[in-house]
Amino acid sequence: MAKVLIVEDDPDLQLLIKTWVEDAGHHVVLADDGQEAMHQIREDRVDVVILDLMMPVVDGWEVLARVQRFKGPAPAIIVVSAHPDLDRATKLGAVAGFRKPVRPDELLHALDQALDSASWPVTPPET
Numbered sequence: 001m002a003k004v005l006i007v008e009d010d011p012d013l014q015l016l017i018k019t020w021v022e023d024a025g026h027h028v029v030l031a032d033d034g035q036e037a038m039h040q041i042r043e044d045r046v047d048v049v050i051l052d053l054m055m056p057v058v059d060g061w062e063v064l065a066r067v068q069r070f071k072g073p074a075p076a077i078i079v080v081s082a083h084p085d086l087d088r089a090t091k092l093g094a095v096a097g098f099r100k101p102v103r104p105d106e107l108l109h110a111l112d113q114a115l116d117s118a119s120w121p122v123t124p125p126e127t
Contacts, residue, residue: 002047002115003027005075007037007063009055013100017050017080020104021111034058038066046075048114050107053081053089064092076114080107 004026008014018028029044031037035058040046049067053060060081067074079089079097086097096110 001026002111003029003044004111005029005031005037005040005044005046005049007031007034007049007055007060008052008080009033010052017102017107020108021050024108024111026111034060034063037063041067041075048111049075049077050111051077051079051081051094053079053083060089061092064089064094068093078107078110078114 004021006014006017006021006028008017009032014030014032018030021028029040029046031040033055037049037051038058041049049063051060051063060079064077067077077094079086079094080100080102081089081097082100083089086099089097095114098106098110
């Protein structure tokens with residue numbers, strides 16, 4: 001079981017992705033914008049971030065930039081966005097990028113791949 005942060009300002013989409021990820025057996029934490037996301041990444045030690053790019057307060061581009069500056073382990077980032085430049089997101093460190101609307105099988109496959117190739121500590125199962 002991994003700890004997955006979903007960063008999405010659309011509450012309906014946030015809930016939908018949360019349901020998919022929890023049904024796949026992972027623990028989910030939520031953030032509505034990039035500022036909350038950075039706090040969750042630092043405080044909750046998440047394994048994977050599912051990140052929207054266009055959000056209020058601090059956008060996903062800034063989150064990508066800040067995570068790239070981490071010294072030591074950092075979570076994998078999967079981008080889910082309506083923004084047309086997903087190639088830029090992968091150049092900035094995202095392990096995968098999907099245009100909205102994303103299919104659950106695509107997203108969960110990318111999540112599994114990110115966890116399988118993790119070079120950072122993945123949250124151990126709760127006992």
